[in-house]
Amino acid sequence: MSATTVIEQSPPTERPEKNYLNADHTLRSWIWTVDHKRIAVLYLISVTFMFFLGSIAAAVVRFELTSPWGQMLTSETYNKMFTAHGVIMVFFFIIPAIPAVLGNFLLPIMLGARDLAFPRINLLSWYLYVAGAALVLASLALGGIDAGWTFYTPLSSLYSNTQITLALVGIFLAGFSSILTGVNFIATTHKMRAPGLTWFKMPLFVWAHYATAIIMILGTPVVAMTLVLVIFERAFKFGIFSPELGGDPVLFQHLFWFYSHPAVYIMILPGMGVISELISCFSRRRVFGYEFVAFSSIAIAVIGFVVWGHHMFLSSQSVLQGILFSLLTFLVAIPSAIKIFNWTMTMYKGSVWFSTPMIYALGFMGLFVIGGLTGLHLGSLATDVHLTGTYFIVAHFHFVMVGGAIMAFLGGLHFWWPKMFGKMYSEFWGRLSAMVIFLGFNFTFFPQFMVGYLGMPRRYHFYYFAPEWQIYHILSSAGATILGIGFLMPAFYLTASLIKGPKASSNPWGAKGLEWEQTTSPPPTENFHHKPIVMDDPYDYDAIADNDDFRAHWGKEPVKYGGDN
Amino acid sequence: MNPFKKWPISPEQASEWSIRHDALFWTISALTVVFTILVGVLILGFAIRYRRGSTADRRGAFDHHNGLEALWSIIPLILAIGIFVWSTLLFIEARKMPKDAMEVFVVGKQWMWHLQHMNGIRENNELHVPVNTPIKLTMISQDVIHAMYLPDFRAQFHVVPGRYTELHFTPIKTGRFKMLCAMHCGTSHSEMVGFVYVLSKRDFASWLDNGGNRYKPKPITLAERGKQVWESKGCGGCHGAKDTVRGPSLVGIYNSQRAMADGTTVKADADYLRWSIVQPYRLITKGYEPTMPVYQGQMSEEDVLGLIEYIKGSSNQSTPGVKAPVAPTVRVPADWPPSAPRNATQTANEELSSGATQAQQVPTKE
Structure with a gap:
């Protein structure tokens, strides 16, 4: 099947006006909806709101650090700012961002299902998220929290006088929101695939979300119970983590990282799923080594569970433990390398279209390579001695989380935006934002590698004893300004597209997959007008035909895909 | 003149281990750069060569190649194992405490470092040590978890309440080096900062003679x-x-x-x-x-x-005169000439609970 036939093919011939967005306009129809697509939109609004709050905290932190003596805050307030940034961004933005927005919207459609397996539980998960976010925001409003997003005991349990209990209850609820999403994804993937959709015909996006869901279900309960134990120690003086009450402070780190390291893969695996879709679509090539990419997701999820101790090389765990965790950490690097090389080879002999989502995807690959490789510095025992707890680690995980997960989220959002809302955004502004974010990101975080290697510990408000670090902080803060502008741009042009953007066709990218080929933009409430049957392999693109077609239209008229662009 | 004074790229190498650490660090960094460039060139190369509309030959494309998969699994694996072995050997060395080290006890508390030499000399946020002598820190926290971080020695370990942890380093150059807390420990975490003063053996001896007091002349009658x-x-x-x-x-x-x-x-x-x-x-x-x-x-x-x-x-007395002062001593390695037996033994707890004797040196804004 060639791209030419895609143009001729007009997916659903009678296109009803009714879709999931205009099916009902009442507020009640939104807040009691059990439609996975509407819940995805609710999640999109929620995580975007939290992202902007977290960004404000980040901006304050970056402003403070431009001077070795701070700019305007007390150390107490500064600590609350970086804690707010970490808690909001980790638990309320980056963990739910891709699974709960793009995953929620697309997983059932990609599987050819009418909805997720448990629609009401899906709605419950959003309410738990909102309740958790409300409690955390209340804890910030009532004075803030200062223990860092990692909540290390006994600082968090006995020594901090801030609103930690409230915040922990909020994170606990958000954790259950995550568990419910995971349950839904696994049940849906197992039981609700369309006829003909075998496991190895599933899009890699689904594979990645399946792996993510496994982590969500196995890991999140552990951190949830750990946070409850911290609350018990704080409120009732149970001696669990504080030595003065008979507890063990390092136990907390084991329990916390048992979840929070796999949580890193909750953040990045769905992003990898998105990137597989984007690279394939905009190279007009089947994903290279499909099975390797699919199984590398599962391998990352499985090995990811046994590497948590690499956060604790210096915590007083034994040297032998350190060696084993280091070895396992090096092994988990291999599946990530496999993915990167397979994506690269996907472009080989493709027909590469530099659309907005593709530019985001290329940016992801560059930044993820750096983020992943600097993980070697930290996973290796000897260098971790010097680098852990410094800005090097801050730079490393921002390369993975922001350069990786957020670039993937934005790339995915731009890719599926026409599908979700039926509108096209400005391609000019889209490409510009992707490039501004890529530039601003490097400008922000590369200097942090430098200052971290020089020995600046993270979470330091002052550094008057080492004024030579200032130049790197000024560079980083300047970059953060560019990055901030880059993040603001989509907020404007995507919102503008909803109001006056041109109507999107059912398949504006000429992409493969059930969500593009078998339903409208936006889809109807029931997703499909007919029960889809899957015959083709995934990513059945034809680069040669696409390129010939493009050349044939070159300079005459823009190539159009889908029925009624 | 150091051209990198304004743009430092590396902390000082104040211990022998730090030199070997940096060799590993820059090797991994070089690998990072090489692979980033490799992937970057491939991505940009393919993206530009096979951009839509280009006349590049697209025939013979394939989307499976087990040989390639093996290649890019095994080469990174071999490199990773190599780094792992190198790094692990270095780490084992860092964690093996030397037997002949000069011992110093460290108590971390919100938000300062108390350091206690074996001879009873106490310091706050400062540590004076002789050059070319292995130093072993035995550390415990009085409250939350801290991390003793000496970036110029590439030495770091957590200071945990309820258990002793150890850290050792051997300074190879004299000077003033940062002593930081690298584990978030509450409000004034960023001010839990001090300095390690590495003195020549002679200066260290006179520092000991002065009872560990650098700022005042030795108190005399x-x-x-x-x-x-x-x-x-x-x-x-x-x-x-x-x-x-x-x-x-x-x-x-x-x-x-x-x-x-x-x-x-x-x-x-x-x-x-x-x-x-x-x-x-x-x-x-x-x-x-x-x-x-x-x-x-x-x-x-x-x-x-x-x-x-x-x-x-x-x-x-027959002629005016006074008794000679008694010099304090410290437990130091064999090549270190001790002058007299220890004159006083106080437990760390007594010493530390009696509070600070020296004013804490706070660097001033320049």
Whole structure:
């Protein structure tokens, strides 16, 4: 099947006006909806709101650090700012961002299902998220929290006088929101695939979300119970983590990282799923080594569970433990390398279209390579001695989380935006934002590698004893300004597209997959007008035909895909 | 002149281990750069060559190649294992405590470092150590988890409440190096900062002699001060052990009855001695010419007090003199010459609970 036939093919011939967005306009129809697509939109609004709050905290932190003596805050307030940034961004933005927005919207459609397996539980998960976010925001409003997003005991349990209990209850609820999403994804993937959709015909996006869901279900309960134990120690003086009450402070780190390291893969695996879709679509090539990419997701999820101790090389765990965790950490690097090389080879002999989502995807690959490789510095025992707890680690995980997960989220959002809302955004502004974010990101975080290697510990408000670090902080803060502008741009042009953007066709990218080929933009409430049957392999693109077609239209008229662009 | 003063790229290499650490660090960094460039060139190369509309030959594309998969699994795996082995050996060395090390005890508390040498010298946020000597820190926290981080030695380990942890480093150059807390420990985390002063062995010995006090001269008794004045002013030139023509001996003079040239007798108390120093012509001892210089304005009152104490002390001895001070000692390696046995043993707890003796040095804004 060639791209030419895609143009001729007009997916659903009678296109009803009714879709999931205009099916009902009442507020009640939104807040009691059990439609996975509407819940995805609710999640999109929620995580975007939290992202902007977290960004404000980040901006304050970056402003403070431009001077070795701070700019305007007390150390107490500064600590609350970086804690707010970490808690909001980790638990309320980056963990739910891709699974709960793009995953929620697309997983059932990609599987050819009418909805997720448990629609009401899906709605419950959003309410738990909102309740958790409300409690955390209340804890910030009532004075803030200062223990860092990692909540290390006994600082968090006995020594901090801030609103930690409230915040922990909020994170606990958000954790259950995550568990419910995971349950839904696994049940849906197992039981609700369309006829003909075998496991190895599933899009890699689904594979990645399946792996993510496994982590969500196995890991999140552990951190949830750990946070409850911290609350018990704080409120009732149970001696669990504080030595003065008979507890063990390092136990907390084991329990916390048992979840929070796999949580890193909750953040990045769905992003990898998105990137597989984007690279394939905009190279007009089947994903290279499909099975390797699919199984590398599962391998990352499985090995990811046994590497948590690499956060604790210096915590007083034994040297032998350190060696084993280091070895396992090096092994988990291999599946990530496999993915990167397979994506690269996907472009080989493709027909590469530099659309907005593709530019985001290329940016992801560059930044993820750096983020992943600097993980070697930290996973290796000897260098971790010097680098852990410094800005090097801050730079490393921002390369993975922001350069990786957020670039993937934005790339995915731009890719599926026409599908979700039926509108096209400005391609000019889209490409510009992707490039501004890529530039601003490097400008922000590369200097942090430098200052971290020089020995600046993270979470330091002052550094008057080492004024030579200032130049790197000024560079980083300047970059953060560019990055901030880059993040603001989509907020404007995507919102503008909803109001006056041109109507999107059912398949504006000429992409493969059930969500593009078998339903409208936006889809109807029931997703499909007919029960889809899957015959083709995934990513059945034809680069040669696409390129010939493009050349044939070159300079005459823009190539159009889908029925009624 | 260091061209990187404004743009430092590496912290100082203040220990031998830090040099080997950096070799590993820059090797991994080089791998990072090589792979980033490799992937970057491939991505951009493919993206540009096979951009939509280009005339590049797209025939013969394939989407499976087990050989390639093996290639890019096995090469990174071999490199990763190589780095792992190298790094692990280095780490084992860092975690193996030397037996001959000079021991220092560390207590971390919100938000300062207490350091205690074996001989009882205590320091806050400062650690003085001799160069080329293995130093072993035995550490515990009094409250939350801290991390002792010495970036210039590439040394770091957590300081945990309820258990002892250890850290060792061997400084190879003298100077001032940062001592930081690298584990968020509450409000003033970023001010839980101090310095390691690496001294030459000679400077370290004199630092020990001064009781670990860098900022004040060694505290001396008034009589010792008087002796210093006595010697610097050359008092002994006229006032020797025996009376001479130039001046009477002052041995045993204190509180004795003295006959004056005007026929009176006075008691040589402190007041008399003071007047005799600052205004010698007020009362001349019988049998002597008024030849002594006037010291009014030439000596501080402390010096005069010291002289009087020194002269007082001479009353019980044949010649003015004081006992030699007792030097403190520290447990140091065999090549380190200890001067005397330890004079006092106090437990770390007593020492630390008695509080700080030295003012904490806070660097000022420049």
